[in-house]
Amino acid sequence: MKNKFYKVIAFFFLLSFVSCNNDDDSSSTPVKTYPKAVQITYKVTSANSTTLQAISYKNETGGMTTLTNVSLPYSKTVSRTVSKNDDASIGYSATNTSSNVTLEISVGTSKKSQNFVAGSGALVYLFQ
Numbered sequence: 001m002k003n004k005f006y007k008v009i010a011f012f013f014l015l016s017f018v019s020c021n022n023d024d025d026s027s028s029t030p031v032k033t034y035p036k037a038v039q040i041t042y043k044v045t046s047a048n049s050t051t052l053q054a055i056s057y058k059n060e061t062g063g064m065t066t067l068t069n070v071s072l073p074y075s076k077t078v079s080r081t082v083s084k085n086d087d088a089s090i091g092y093s094a095t096n097t098s099s100n101v102t103l104e105i106s107v108g109t110s111k112k113s114q115n116f117v118a119g120s121g122a123l124v125y126l127f128q
Contacts, residue, residue, distance in 0.1 A: 032084075032128070034082065034083045034084040034127070035081050035082060035083045036081065036082060037079065037080070037081050038079070038080060038081075038082055038107050038108065038127075039077055039078070039079050039107070039108070040058075040077065040078050040079075040080060040088045040105065040106070040107050040125075041075065041076070041077045041104075041105070041106040041107075042057045042074075042075065042076045042077075042078075042088075042090045042103075042104070042105055043073065043074070043075045043102075043103075043104040043106070044070070044072060044073065044074040044075075044090070044092060044101065044102070044103055044104075045072060045073045045074075045101070045102045045104075046072050046073075046099060046100055046101045046102070047100040047102075048096075048098075048099065048100050049072060049094060049096060049099045049100070049101065050071065050072055051069055051070060051071055051072060052069075052070050052072060052074075052092050052093065052094050052099070052101070053068065053069065053092075053093045053094055053095050054066055054067065054068050054069075054070070054092065054093045055067050055070045055074060055090065055091070055092050056090070056091045056092075057076060057078075057088075057089065057090040057091075058078075058080075058087070058088050058089050058090075059078055059080075060078045060079060060080050061080075062080065062086070082127045083127070084127060084128065085126065085127065085128070086126075086127045087124050087125060087126050087127065088105050088107065088124070088125040088127075089105075089122060089123065089124045089125070090103050090105060090122065090123055091103075091120070091121065091122035091123070092116075092120060092121060092122075093119065093120040094119050094120065095119070096119065097118065097119035098117060098118075098119075099116075099117070099118070099119065100115070100116075100117050101115070101116050101117075101118075101121060102114070102115045102116075103116070103121060103122070103123040104123075105123055105125040107125060107127075110125075112125050
């Protein structure tokens with residue numbers, strides 16, 4: 001019986017060492033917490049067009065805003081609170097099917113852009 005008692009004591013003694021860890025939660029990578037307030041800047045430029053038939057973008061509420069007969073270059077900044085896996089998006093349509101259009105979405109120091117040689121195109125930025 002004494003032997004069993006000592007084994008139980010030894011077990012809990014070892015368990016106490018295994019369960020101890022360093023509780024220092026500091027890390028070199030910043031934690032991305034959501035929801036968070038961001039400023040989103042949309043830009044549309046073209047090498048060969050001065051206007052586009054339509055531009056659509058995600059607005060301050062997360063809904064879509066569509067503008068028609070838009071002069072280029074175009075730029076719009078919106079403030080919005082986003083959650084993880086929300087997105088910012090912009091798209092265009094042009095009457096000229098060979099329009100050379102660049103779409104850009106900037107959020108803080110992060111930027112995403114894509115060039116299109118087509119009558120339409122869209123770009124999406126995902127918050128992760």
